[in-house]
Amino acid sequence: MASKKEKPDKERMGLVAERIWRGAELRIMEDVVRRIKKAGEITSTADYQINRLIEMGRSREEVERIIKESLDATWSEMFEMYDKVAEWEYVRNQEVYEQITDEFIAPEDNEWLIQLTEAIRKQTQDTMVNLSQSCGFSVMMGGRRVFTPFAEYYQKYVDTAIQDVVTGATDYNSAVRKVVTQMTNSGLRVVDYASGHTNRADVAARRAVLTGVNQITAQISEHNAEKLGTDQFEVSWHPCARPDHQTWQGKVFSKEELRTVCGYGSVTGLCGANCRHSFDPFIPGISERLYPDDWLEEQNKREAQTKEWNGKQLNAYEQTQQQRKMETAMRAQRQKIRLLEEAGADKDDIMLEKAKYQGQLNEYKQFSKKMGLVEQRERIYQDGLGRIAPVKTTYKFQNKAETSQMYRPIQRSQESIDVKIKEDFEVKTRKVLSYSGDVYISDNATIKPRALHQINKNTEEAIKQWGIPSDRKPKIVIVSPDEMPTAYGKYDAIQNTVFYIPQIADKKIVENQGDIEYHEMWHMKQAENFRSQKGKITKENHREYIQSACKDAKKVIDKAGISKYNVNKVSEYAERMYRLGRYDEVEAEYMTTYRRKRHGN
Template identity: 40%
Template sequence: MIDPSTLESYGYGAEKIFANLEIRIMLDVARRIHDAGVITRSADWQLYQLKLMGYSNADIRKLVESALGDSEAYVNGLYEEAIKTDYIRYKPMYEYLNKDFVPWIANTQLRNIVDQKRRNTINDYTNMTRSLGFVVKEDTGLKAVRLTDYVNDKLNQCYVDIASGAFDYNTTLRKAVIEMTNSGVRWINYDTGWHNRITVAARRAVMSSLSDINSSISDQVAKDLNTDMFEVTAHANARPTHAVWQGGWYTKRELEEVCGLGDVTGLLGANCYHNYYPVIPGLSKHTYTKKELEEWKNDTPKEYEGKDYTGYEATQRMRKMETNMRAYREHIKILKESGGSEVDILATQARYRAQMNEYARFSDAMGLKQQKERIYADGLGKVGTGIPSRGDKRTNNVSLNKYSMLLKGREKAIQNHDISALIDEETYINVAKEVDKKLVGLKTSDDIMITGYKTHFIDRVIGEYQSSNETINKNSFAVKAEIMSEKPRQGVPIEYIKDCLQNSDKATIKPHKSGKRSKTYILKGKCAVTINPDSGDLIQTNRL
């Protein structure tokens, strides 16, 4: 039978083809950005734009046509072999009931069903590739942009950024790559606004079609064998509403009433991996034991880092982490092949490794098998090589874990407008090193040892500044910054912080509902500093 894991593997075969299309399209955009980075005279740019308008559509069309050819070959081979193999398993049932079993090669009726579904899937793929694009984040929300429009708009934007001096090539490339990999190439229904990554849409198209074929064949075989009893497939960590009926035997009417066959949330509905097969009471045996089904139904939550997860919730979180890692892999690949900076490549590799480690820890804690084949289905190979180890100079001589933590902190601070987007990774890490050197290990006026800091504290040390042209020198580092708000927050010199912790005018403790406490030290004319008095972590600071 086509069990849930086998059905899923067939879907990932289709996804791999469109993952290759996705990365080739994004690489094409990145290479064009690279070309824009070396064109600085407006006349050259205008000539390049004329060339771009003539060739970009054709180049993308070639990439799409190649993927469609690969997908058609895959679908043709898969449908024939998968269904033929599954159909043969019914032969003993026909012989037991003295029914004529028509060999697959001669079963015109079933072959016509499969052929129609095969052609429908190929047509689905063709239609999807006609509505490709990216989904980008704007101030008003998410916006779907057609692929060719995106390429032209992105190149124009990148050229202006580079030529005007607002951003250098690496910053411009990094922003574009993050935007593309966060979105991924999408199939977009411009009538309804619905969109999905082309890889996910391709996988679901195959799985849905195979499930439809299976149900058609199951119904026909049941009619031939005069049976109205069916077994539903089962798997671990099923959706809670599906776990209660999976693996059972049901009449066709019960499939509809109990299992929700025909309903978008039921059997064969959206994202359902279950199928059903005809069985003959007295002859057929149950595929799953009662013990297996009870174990799979038992959804006692397990705790991880203070949060409880049911089996289904745990698998959903693993799927999200796998998606994140695939995006990191695309990010690394594009940066490497478009001349991105080594710092940006190493930073993304560090995030990728940190996510991989978290994935392993979480799956172990939940007692679930890692499914790295989902991550590596992109066919990109080993993109994590060259990741710096502890103390590597490329991480600015901080540990890999701290390096990853600081990079995440910087990203969050920029998103929250706590620091300028022009504060690069090297500057951010240098500030953290200054805090490590001058504040960690220090004792406050009331004898509390400073043991560490939150990344938000680094944000407050850096602060926001008023002028995009002003160069300021604080805490032994220099930065250029842009306007971040109408009343930008000033950074706080580390010497001010040190003086405040050791010679404050007053200190107050504030309890929190979470049970944690904070203590704020105030030194008039300089700054306020808040710490966790129990852990010794620096939390935040403000100029006074």
């Protein structure tokens, strides 16, 4: 019976096409790397020039062969899936047919159905063939993105890399890193339209498949409705639909309303590009709605609820889009690692890229858990590259100097958030995923893992010494000296955030390591005292907090016997702050000096 047939997985069809095209993309990029690697062994510039002409011809043939093999692999699988979709969509209304009419022609005997399937097969295959003829790479030239055919890309960029290696202008590893980064950041691309709109080849493959499936299901539904004598259709429903589709999914419409309300027939509407909705004949008095209005309203309210991620509020649809974005970034990173391995690049470079990938995986896991989404790692691993992430505790480097710099590899999040240093000045930062607390690094700051480890450790030790609970640890933000030119550190009581520049971990700059962190955490101690009495520190009561801190600090200063006549026994900075009435700074400096004496410095 038709009702026992298993519904075809349309989404899987698109993923299969994507996987095949990604395989083609990787094989082409591996070919580029192989040629650079080979060129690295050439010692004569003249020999290189001759070989380049020969290799160029082979390169074009190789790319054409890879694309042809990919098309054959894609469509041999896709044709079988099309047949399954067509048959399932056609026979699902068999029982209704038998109730309304007595006519039901088996799929294999229905000439109309056979012709429809063949026509759409041909249409979508031709689209893919045309797209494949324009395959190229996108690269940045003069600050704008330019799409070049593969041969041209090879000539302009790989050629330059080879010449640099042969002539000694750069080392092999640097040349490989540059080209691999260019390729994985851009990906194999296609130019779809005269307007210049572009899509990756794998996205174009998935779109072509889903477009074909949508056309089959839509035309079968219209045909069945005509045979059943109804002008009504029920549109399907699925979770996390795009906002403009959510308004009409799951409801019943006339044929005209499918076009005017749902956008049927347009690229962005029902059954358009990347749309997963379908519609089925609905016969009033016989058919029952699958999605009642009250149920739809409840689902819409639930999906409208937002959850916070890196300072942004995301609804259900935005959460799934962010998850797809993360998966795409990880697939690109996996490609990059594999290409560096194929090229025999420096092992430490490869290990750092693997550490970055591990950070992406960790962020993906954290995001999915916080959003309540099921991880779809099959989307990441379908490239067939196997295990990429490093095994824990296997970071090995060539000498002790490198080992001392590593500590815990810095793994930054993909998403950036804005953090205020001053009221009128924000910096873009990314969270460090390899630390349990809130540790962020400005996009403009550079810091070695060892230095970050030391700053984080010193901050934790300082709050412990001042009796601050560990769960009150402030957010740590590492910024560049250009972003905070007047101080080594700064505690913001309103945000409970401490800002440091990376240079405080350098003994040549801060002789007594930990002093800056100790100083800033004393300010946090002052803030905690105020919070225990007055509550949260806000923009409105910040002045009151400063006055209160100064008042309490002066008591400590007087008790310690520090006056305006001997304050310079602490430091010139403390004397200047004393004259300005900033007793909280004097007290913090005094506490830092006390720490030095306590530790015998």
